[in-house]
Structure formats: C-alpha cells, structure tokens
Amino acid sequence: NAGVTQTPKFQVLKTGQSMTLQCAQDMNHEYMSWYRQDPGMGLRLIHYSVGAGITDQGEVPNGYNVSRSTTEDFPLRLLSAAPSQTSVYFCASSYSTPGAMNTEAFFGQGTRLTVV
C-alpha cells in the first residue's frame, strides 16, 4: 500500500538554489496539498489542488510554485531557496476537499529541508 509518497526524505540546499519536492499518490484522490511544519506551530498550507490542472494558494505560498498535470503527482518547487524555508514539508491527499463530511486525509512521510 503506497498511499502518499514523498521524495526526497532529506535535503540540504544552499541559499539561492532551486529544487523540486516530489509527491505522488496512488489512491486516485482529487484533492492534494502541501504543508510546512515548523517547531511550535501547526502545519500551514502552502498550495493545494482540487484536481488536475487546478491549483491555488494557501496561507504561506511565497517562494513556492506548484503544478498538477496528472491526478497522481503534485510537485512543489522552491524557486530560490532561503534559510526561512528550512522546515519539514508534508504532502497530503484526500478523495474530496477537507471540509467534506468524513473525508479522510492521508499524509506522506515528509521531507526535511535545510537551507544553509
């Protein structure tokens, strides 16, 4: 049971470098989202997608881009990494939007990113 798969698990970047965090799900879920988790804070929404070809910004979108060319994949791109982007990133997917009744949301294992 693959569920939600994130790669890589760990990454160190230099300031100004760019990279893509990969997220794939095999549950045919329409809704996918990216979050960052910082110490002492709840997860914060970066970007989300309600289906292939549709993306929208969340609470903290600056410095990140996303695309959704297929139902399965939802990559997150860091355009020019900054130390403030040091965080743990989680991808999540669900059959429908999180507000739908009894919609289960599944999370990947996370990517720990350090920007030096």
Added chain:
Amino acid sequence: KNQVEQSPQSLIILEGKNCTLQCNYTVSPFSNLRWYKQDTGRGPVSLTIMTFSENTKSNGRYTATLDADTKQSSLHITASQLSDSASYICVVSGNNDMRFGAGTRLTVKP
C-alpha cells in the same frame, strides 16, 4: 491568531495510565474535526474524524469527543502504552482547508 489551540503543550504519563488532551477552536464555518497521531519523523496518521452532529467517536483505546456549541474537543487515551508516545494534532476543517493545532507532545514512560 491560531484558530485551533491545544493543551497541554506536552504531557508525561506512566504506562498504563489514562490521559486527556484538549482542543479549542474558533474556525468558522465548521465542517469536521480530526485527531491525528504523529510519530517522530513521520507524517500524521488519522485517529478519528467527527462532523458537527457527532459527540463521540472511538478508535480502539482512543476516544474523541466534540462539543460543537462550546467549540471544544478532547482526545482520551485509555491504558496508555509506550507506543502512544507521539504528538497528537487537532485539525478543524471549514470548507476547503484544514486548520492545524500545534499539537500535544505525549511521552509515556515505563
């Protein structure tokens, strides 16, 4: 201002004891409330999900309660085990999004 507040921030209990974690929220409109367990270095895993019409839901030794009038929820863990050591996160949904609490860090000691 965080719309989901959890208490306590951290808790240490002895194996076999019970404990209760609290969640207060101001998210509006309200659709559902979830409790997640997050082991160190792992992603959150769902424990329960409740809509506004549900007062309680159980998942094994985990029982969640919801009072939609006072906007409070609790997670009760019965007969704790060492494997219960984790962060427990309360998540409240409105329409399209999820609002996360900062979590309660539970440590179960032998």
